Amino acid sequence: xxxxxxxxxxxxxxxxxxxxxxxxxxxxxxxxxxxxxxxxxxxxxxxxxxxxxxxxxxxxxxxxxxxxxxxxxxxxxxxxxxxxxxxxxxxxxxxxxxxxxxxxxxxxxxxxxxxxxxxxxxxx
Numbered sequence: 001x002x003x004x005x006x007x008x009x010x011x012x013x014x015x016x017x018x019x020x021x022x023x024x025x026x027x028x029x030x031x032x033x034x035x036x037x038x039x040x041x042x043x044x045x046x047x048x049x050x051x052x053x054x055x056x057x058x059x060x061x062x063x064x065x066x067x068x069x070x071x072x073x074x075x076x077x078x079x080x081x082x083x084x085x086x087x088x089x090x091x092x093x094x095x096x097x098x099x100x101x102x103x104x105x106x107x108x109x110x111x112x113x114x115x116x117x118x119x120x121x122x123x124x
Contacts, residue, residue, distance in 0.1 A: 023075035024049075024056055026093050030117045035103040037110035045103065047089065047114060049073075049080075060087055 027049045036042040049058040049071065056071040068084035078093040080101075091101025091112055099114040 031114035033114035035110045035112045037108045
């Protein structure tokens, strides 16, 4: 009897975890664009988000390579908060491929505007 219950229990746990990870699909990927620090000059930014060991992770690829210590995504309002080193991102996904909000580095905060990299197949 227990031999039949274990596979069923494992399957139900896997099915229960799948929706939670699927909700991160809007966030996962590489995002590039710019941020404009208050009183500063616009600078290029690239950020990557992924799922590692069933947890959200990510990094700022440039202007400095910094791994995030924490990434939190709320699928209800499509907002993300990511922190690593002296960087903090607070943003919201808009129009499927736009991530808009603020980026803070140390004591400087500025407007963040990123676009998600997407693949468009060539028509031959």
